[in-house]
Amino acid sequence: MAAAQGIAPPDAETIAERMATLGSDVPGSIWAMQPFMNSEELVAEDGTTYRLSSMNPYVNAWFVLEVAPQGGSSRYYHLENADRDDWQISLVEDDGAPAIRVLGTGDEDGEEILCAPWEDNGLQEARDTGLPFAPLCEWSIFLRNPVTGNRTTREAVAEFLRDNVLFGDSIVNLIKGTFFEDAFMVSSEGLEIEEEVDGVALLGEALLDRAPVMRPYMGFDLLGAEDGMQAGSWYEVDGADGIYASVMQPGMIASEVFQVPGANRLDGVESRADVYLVAFDMGEFTLGYEPGTDHPRLGWSSRPSHRHYQGRGPDGFDSPDPLVRTGTLNPTYAESVAAIFTGGFKRDHGAWRFGDYATFNYGHHYGFMVDGVILSRLWENLATMYMTHDGEVVMRTWTEEDNSAEFLSTLQFARQNGVAIIEDGVPGARVTSWGGGNWSGSANADLRTLRAGACTRTVEGRQFLIYAYFSTATPSGMARTFQAYQCDYAMLLDMNSQEHTYMALYQREEEELEAQHLVTGMAEVDVRGSDGGRIPRFVSAPDNRDFFYLIRRE
Numbered sequence: 001m002a003a004a005q006g007i008a009p010p011d012a013e014t015i016a017e018r019m020a021t022l023g024s025d026v027p028g029s030i031w032a033m034q035p036f037m038n039s040e041e042l043v044a045e046d047g048t049t050y051r052l053s054s055m056n057p058y059v060n061a062w063f064v065l066e067v068a069p070q071g072g073s074s075r076y077y078h079l080e081n082a083d084r085d086d087w088q089i090s091l092v093e094d095d096g097a098p099a100i101r102v103l104g105t106g107d108e109d110g111e112e113i114l115c116a117p118w119e120d121n122g123l124q125e126a127r128d129t130g131l132p133f134a135p136l137c138e139w140s141i142f143l144r145n146p147v148t149g150n151r152t153t154r155e156a157v158a159e160f161l162r163d164n165v166l167f168g169d170s171i172v173n174l175i176k177g178t179f180f181e182d183a184f185m186v187s188s189e190g191l192e193i194e195e196e197v198d199g200v201a202l203l204g205e206a207l208l209d210r211a212p213v214m215r216p217y218m219g220f221d222l223l224g225a226e227d228g229m230q231a232g233s234w235y236e237v238d239g240a241d242g243i244y245a246s247v248m249q250p251g252m253i254a255s256e257v258f259q260v261p262g263a264n265r266l267d268g269v270e271s272r273a274d275v276y277l278v279a280f281d282m283g284e285f286t287l288g289y290e291p292g293t294d295h296p297r298l299g300w301s302s303r304p305s306h307r308h309y310q311g312r313g314p315d316g317f318d319s320p321d322p323l324v325r326t327g328t329l330n331p332t333y334a335e336s337v338a339a340i341f342t343g344g345f346k347r348d349h350g351a352w353r354f355g356d357y358a359t360f361n362y363g364h365h366y367g368f369m370v371d372g373v374i375l376s377r378l379w380e381n382l383a384t385m386y387m388t389h390d391g392e393v394v395m396r397t398w399t400e401e402d403n404s405a406e407f408l409s410t411l412q413f414a415r416q417n418g419v420a421i422i423e424d425g426v427p428g429a430r431v432t433s434w435g436g437g438n439w440s441g442s443a444n445a446d447l448r449t450l451r452a453g454a455c456t457r458t459v460e461g462r463q464f465l466i467y468a469y470f471s472t473a474t475p476s477g478m479a480r481t482f483q484a485y486q487c488d489y490a491m492l493l494d495m496n497s498q499e500h501t502y503m504a505l506y507q508r509e510e511e512e513l514e515a516q517h518l519v520t521g522m523a524e525v526d527v528r529g530s531d532g533g534r535i536p537r538f539v540s541a542p543d544n545r546d547f548f549y550l551i552r553r554e
Helices: 012-022 119-128 151-164 475-484 520-525
Strands: 038-043 049-054 062-068 075-081 087-094 097-104 112-115 133-136 141-144 189-191 243-248 275-281 285-290 337-342 368-370 373-376 383-388 393-397 411-416 420-423 449-459 462-473 489-495 503-509 512-517 547-552
Touching (some): 119 141, 393 489, 420 449
Antiparallel strands (some): 133 141, 275 462, 420 489
């Protein structure tokens, strides 16, 4: 049943039935994964049926428009609300003909837009633009178009942002590659002068036995770090309120941290490998998540042998159709984006090959939800980062009880990636189990590699999200580092190359969006257009990988 100002959630009985389908062995389709979806339908004089489905009215972000000519095949269009907080979208009759109504609430209270984008070939023209987000209905709605990360698409997006949004172009070029072991290991220790350097008072200092001044190869401009950074201290990023940076090496960690059981000994290489950390005061930011054009996929990982063989993936399908994954930041956020970092593992790596988790729940494929839409089921036992509608960012282990309608209806997004590195402030139960933790490397330090991870920490009621880049590390090294920084919970993101561990901050310089990369080598992952201009990854360059983004609160 539709609400007066938009599309309301279905009734409780319908939600209960759909939750039963979601919890079955094989839901079978992307539609069957959406317990809160609701639709409105109108028929035009020529017999064409128009059906507008809100994929999750609690979030009010993603819609699917179905246009079904009488006697013909249906065409589907994935629409996105350009301002989910202020626009309510519904299907209405306008002078006896179907139309989309966009009704303003909040800051846009009382404003109404009526449009019929299927008239005058409007939908097809929007699709023909090739843009991942093509504006409709006076920019109140975007049509999400399928794109690839080729240069033509990237340049088209960059030109679109430059012409229609205040900022559009930014930094550097592309060199891809996968590297293993210690290929990115750096060791910047050298200044042993113990110099008192004030950190950020609330974050304090990491638990280290020694804190020398270091000269890291960090790409940020920091306040007070002209003569180096004292290990374990925090520094403000110049011109980026609420963002702080720190550096250390695991060999500096206080002995009291190593007394806590749950991790292996660190070898000499890992002990002297630099770790760069970036903290975000979540009182100043909201977090978002967007899947890539290709990854993580929805089909089967090749790893688990325990499959039900009743579909093309653990949920019964391997395509999001009719939903479209753009791998690009919504242009609405282009002016306020503060930072972006890559998400988690690809699907093929995102399930268990060995150990007990490979033997049930179809191998525990890492699940994910975006804008309230479940694309892959969320499994208990897995480390999960999610955000609720009120902006609370949480990182913890998913439980069976979390797969309830009451809880799922509160979520904006969720992304699972392996198991906990830190849980309740101590190493997770599987940190030392190579197969049991699905670490894609040896927890006994037989194989180190570049890794990225994230943790949450709450200090005096204020929450911080901390991203960490390990130039070479094992899960044990990551656990000890997050312990030293007094994290509440920590999880792995991705590994093996600077493309997979990419992280950049964005600042405004003379009406330009300028990127600062955590490590200068990450700048090489951005691309150049044919005119030599730099196009920032994820912001205006569609990417096959998923990513998290931080938007500065107004």
